[in-house]
Amino acid sequence: MIIQDWLAQVSTYAGSIDDLFALIGVLVGFWFIVSEGVFFWLLYRFRAKDGVKAEYITGEEKHQKRWVSWPHYLVLICDIFIIYGAVTVWYDIKQDLPSPDATIRVIGQQWAWSFVQPGADGELGTADDIATVDELYVESGKLYHYQLEARDVMHDFSVPVFRLKQDAIPGRVITGWFEPTTPGSYDIQCAEICGIGHGVMAGTVIVQTPEEHKAWMMANTPQVRDSISIAANTAR
């Protein structure tokens, strides 16, 4: 709805987060406007008048209490919708872990994001892993698991266009997932105050088409890269 006009949706679940925001915004917004309306109407209706003494209302009588209880019941009904929406979205994004096409490591430290992704063999922790700082290269349409770590203090891996935000806690490896949709370059930020450089702890996620990503992998996988330069040297 309105949210994506301000901030693109670039993950498969960005839409459901925005829908949840919209649901909460509309329901809460509706009651906000209605209650403010009633409030100001009452202020006006019972404004100070000559010869009329202000009345002290204890709110014990039924016809007075219903100004509180009826809206209360209506709001509770709205809550059911909100809770249902929130739990569904929370389950899909944070509790459920769909099986991945690739797994990457995301590491926060004072004050940079760094990333490790598997090279051609598709396995993390091998010699052809690709390590990058500041820039994360991913492929659109591929489901990623991230293993989030912090090297020093707490950080928070936040990618607004993915609608992804996850605390990184020293000593823990937190697994989550995302699936980027639209190629482009987008901001990564740190959303947990982590020291003097927190405000400039930015990074970029580059979502590539499968072809672009393949070319990037070829050019950056350590063994492949080295054999290319060996080939270049022997040719000379």
Add this chain to the structure above:
Amino acid sequence: MALASSLGSSSVAADDNARGEQLYELCVQCHGENGEGDSMALAPAISGFGQWYIATQLRKFRDGGRGRHFDDIAGMRMRPMALSLRSEEDVDAVSAYAASLPDVLPEPTLEGGDPAKGQAGYAACSGCHGADGYGNEMVGAPSLHTSDWYFVKQMHNYKAGVRGTNPKDAVGAVMVGMATIVPNDQALMDLLAYLRTQQK
């Protein structure tokens, strides 16, 4: 322009350089009031460097030539600090201020070197870093009378390819080769012991 070029020269006195002094308030957090460094913050002494070296390194941190390697924990702390300087003029001003600080020799923290062996080993370095280790602007080689733990750390960094391997750091690349000719940590201690005999 006149301002920029006058700030660019290392002859700017501290009192003319209000902008530099103001910017240096950020640096104090880690490098200390007098640029004496703080090993807890992994930040070396910077008071003994010429303005040219400080400015060069700040620019390297800014454009990613330094502080962007996966294993460069300390460099990743410094890079955002350099990035937070808004303009080239600010880089020059803060460097001029840092360079104008009194050159206090950092306290030794490492011991066990043999100055005689160090002198022999230092023959390979003196061509660039000067006979007394105070550096040579012409070849871009800084003074080596900096924090001793930092000296060791940087030699390890060069050896491991953490520093001097970025394509944007062509000057730093010369040190990658130099670091490999120092055989081990004992040889580094010897170099430090010798350098101490040259301190003024």
